[in-house]
Amino acid sequence: MVKTEVQNKVIIGSRESRLAVLQSEMVRDYIKTQHPELDVEILTMKTTGDKILDRTLDKVGGKGLFVKELDKALLEGRTMLSVHSLKDMPMEVPGELPLLAFSKREDPRDVLVLPEGVSELDLTKPLGCSSLRRTLQLKELYPEMEVKSIRGNLQTRLRKLDNGEYSGLILAAAGLKRLGLENRICRYFSEDEILPAAGQGILAVQGRQDLTYDYLEGYRDEKAWFAGSAERAFVKYLNGGCSSPVAAYGVVEGDELFLRGLYYRECDGRYFKDSIRGPKSEAEKLGRDLAKRMQDMYENDKTGGTSL
Numbered sequence: 001m002v003k004t005e006v007q008n009k010v011i012i013g014s015r016e017s018r019l020a021v022l023q024s025e026m027v028r029d030y031i032k033t034q035h036p037e038l039d040v041e042i043l044t045m046k047t048t049g050d051k052i053l054d055r056t057l058d059k060v061g062g063k064g065l066f067v068k069e070l071d072k073a074l075l076e077g078r079t080m081l082s083v084h085s086l087k088d089m090p091m092e093v094p095g096e097l098p099l100l101a102f103s104k105r106e107d108p109r110d111v112l113v114l115p116e117g118v119s120e121l122d123l124t125k126p127l128g129c130s131s132l133r134r135t136l137q138l139k140e141l142y143p144e145m146e147v148k149s150i151r152g153n154l155q156t157r158l159r160k161l162d163n164g165e166y167s168g169l170i171l172a173a174a175g176l177k178r179l180g181l182e183n184r185i186c187r188y189f190s191e192d193e194i195l196p197a198a199g200q201g202i203l204a205v206q207g208r209q210d211l212t213y214d215y216l217e218g219y220r221d222e223k224a225w226f227a228g229s230a231e232r233a234f235v236k237y238l239n240g241g242c243s244s245p246v247a248a249y250g251v252v253e254g255d256e257l258f259l260r261g262l263y264y265r266e267c268d269g270r271y272f273k274d275s276i277r278g279p280k281s282e283a284e285k286l287g288r289d290l291a292k293r294m295q296d297m298y299e300n301d302k303t304g305g306t307s308l
């Protein structure tokens with residue numbers, strides 16, 4: 001039985017992008033420091049989502065594209081762990097590949113990045129952003145500006161920005177900070193201005209159900225686990241999360257969880273924000289309750305909300 005074998009080699013599966021590798025290295029370094037007896041390696045692989053760069057992901061199949069190859073490596077025993085940005089994970093994960101731990105959350109906010117050497121927004125060029133979630137909320141902050149989709153990993157997007165194609169980019173603070181590019185951040189958007197994506201800033205460590213992972217015990221961040229679980233339950237209830245513009249952000253305050261959600265109504269493109277508070281131990285239920293309440297309130301109310 002695999003379970004009883006002494007497991008002293010840990011192979012971590014990772015996407016190839018610099019951010020993905022860096023994030024896997026953070027988990028590797030944690031394990032190495034806490035468990036010097038373990039031999040930890042990273043195995044990188046290209047995912048379908050990294051190969052398709054000419055279409056927006058919403059059109060080619062959503063988040064699952066970034067995890068299929070990593071899941072396969074886990075199932076075939078080529079790796080023992082996968083490290084993901086939680087926000088890129090599908091809301092449904094296979095029962096045999098459970099999420100084992102969430103990291104402490106890095107800054108969850110979205111930020112504005114301007115081209116190198118530029119200090120003001122050039123209103124004649126579009127803002128670059130890659131999700132409907134950001135586009136919707138940006139339209140309220142910058143009603144006069146065109147928003148244009150941008151794909152590719154962080155380095156690619158920054159290169160396109162510096163080449164002068166865009167007036168600015170909207171990115172997650174977390175990725176920039178991890179890459180040491182915090183100095184490129186020109187403006188932070190509060191969580192109320194741009195509600196973050198479910199899981200933004202949290203790393204998810206995924207493994208096999210039939211292996212033991214005692215060495216991850218100290219890695220688990222309880223606050224991130226409650227917040228991330230509530231956010232994902234909210235998104236899952238509303239649409240399964242595949243290519244969704246739904247946003248959710250939870251904060252643990254003592255024994256309570258404060259959860260904000262964005263509900264997007266596909267029929268007319270309007271969106272609504274609301275929040276809920278309750279015991280953190282019922283994180284998933286809070287996520288579902290907020291989603292249900294918003295759906296009941298807004299599904300058929302044709303008056304309110306904000307539109308694109």
Ligand SMILES: NCc1[nH]cc(CCC(=O)O)c1CC(=O)O
Pocket residue numbers: 085086087088154170171172173174175176199200201202203
């Ligand atoms: N979709 C890409 C992606 N996935 C995770 C991050 C940033 C790191 C994080 O949210 O943990 C990013 C970059 C971005 O949205 O700017």
